[in-house]
Amino acid sequence: MFKTIPMLTLLMAMWMPLTAQEWYLAVPQRAVFSIATNPLNPKSMVAGNYSRGFLSSIDGGSTWMELSIGDLGGTSQITALVYHPKDTTILLAGGIGFSGVDRSTDGGITWENVLSDPTGIRFEIASSGSIAFHPTNPDEIYVVRGTPPNIYRSEDAGQTWEEHGTIADLDASARLRAIAICPEPDSSKIMIAAGRRTAIHRSVDGGKTWTSTKYTLGTHPFPDGSQIRWSPTVRGRVYAASLVGNVGNGGLHYSDDYGLTWQLMKFRDTSINALEVRGTNNGDEIFIGGAQILGGSAQVWGDSIIYRSPDGGNTWQDLSDVPWLENELGEVVANVWGFAVTQTEGPAEVFVATEVGAYRSNSVTSVRELSSTDNLLALRSMGSSLAVKSESDETVTLVLYSIEGRELLHTSLNGRGLHSVDISQLRTGAYLATVYSATSRASSLIVR
Secondary structure, eight states: OOOOOOOOEEEEOBOSOOSTTOOEEEETTOOOSEEEEOTTOTTOEEEEOBTTEEEEESSTTSEEEEEESSSOOSSOEEEEEEEOSSOTTOEEEEEETOBSEEEESSSSSSOEEEEOOTTOOOBOOOOGGGEEEOSSOTTOEEEEOSSSOEEEEESSTTSSOEEEEEOTTOOTTOEEEEEEEOOSGGGTTOEEEEEETOOOEEESSTTSSOEEOOOOSBSSSOOBEEEEEEOSSSTTOEEEEEOOSSTTBBEEEEESSTTSSOEEEEOTTBOEEEEEEEEETTEEEEEEEEOOOTTOOTTSBOTTOEEEESSTTSSOEEOOOOOOOOOTTSOOOOOEEEEEEEOSSSSOEEEEEETTEEEEESTTTOOOOOOOOSOOEEEEEOSSEEEEEESSSSOEEEEEEETTSOEEEEEEEOSSEEEEEEOTTSOSSEEEEEEEOSSOEEEEEEEO
8 A cells, every 4th residue: 555645736727829729738748648527526637647647637627736646756657547437536547557556535645556466467557448437336347457358347436356357369469458338227238348459349248258249440450449438329339449550450430239240430540549429419529539659650640630520420520730749758749648528617628638748628619719818817825815816897706625626615706906815714734726707717726
């Protein structure tokens, strides 16, 4: 068991518009290998970084705190970082160069290793798509290990685990990357799994036994099934993406018969690493993001691509105009790792995790511009009070959170000028304060 006290370094988002696509830099020049929104509080978000480090936001991605899973160090990539769907104080984490699954029960402040190899062999988890929660009983959780290709199950919200099954017909070079459970309660024993050098596999007994569908996500025998997502709006539909380096491979595939048979939907000869599907009034909203495999064919398109379909794959919107910058290692690697969608006071926003930072955009779902190029709000701690300065006549809202993301104060301030808000009742500690109006926002870490 290991625990850590968080480093309270605060990263501020860069809000100037960067391209015509209106992507904003949310996590500046820090590799982000996983990103997730709290399903019960869309203002809370987490993002996995290098070396057991991760970032946490409690104001919808405007500011981020640097935290860690145990002691910082090494070269690991936190590629899996997810909230429990019903008890979001519980987080699960894993990754590449990692050892199994770590669990937090206080929103990411302290962590405990709950699943590892008993012989000390590295236990890697490829992505957040390697973890699946049962649709009607989210305390029942499944994890696929990269190699050996085993499936693990927890029935107590990730506190304890057992080896639940294995995909027996895979060779030694196979690596499991993705698992997904049918969200329909009457079909929740149907699971789909995929990975590197594997065909898509299917289980109808809750993951105990598996059968190959013989579908390999392309004509080449060794594709890399990267992500699987069930449709939230169409019964029996499931999507699978493929991360590849050879032609005749890749793209976005789908099945309309609960994973029995498959076909290519779009993006042939495209290497897709990230896939997310949301239910809307128009059907499935699909996001895909690409990545380039080292040594992959020049004919395979991958890194730097981002596409969205608002209608289940019938039409597609190119969102690839992202300003790629260097990350903390001085590298420009335009690989996409995941998506998160959140909505706070304004329209819904899309976050994309990339190897050079996290970007955000609200132009995907709304034409309302979100900009704070005019410094209309200022926020400062004055010990037992907060000073808020407004340069406009707009109503200003002040929200104060605990470090764990619990809302402690929510008040409105009217008009231009300097406002003082008493916080003398708060205990000694660190807090995050955010002020916003219709056109501006400011945030600050407050320490009493």
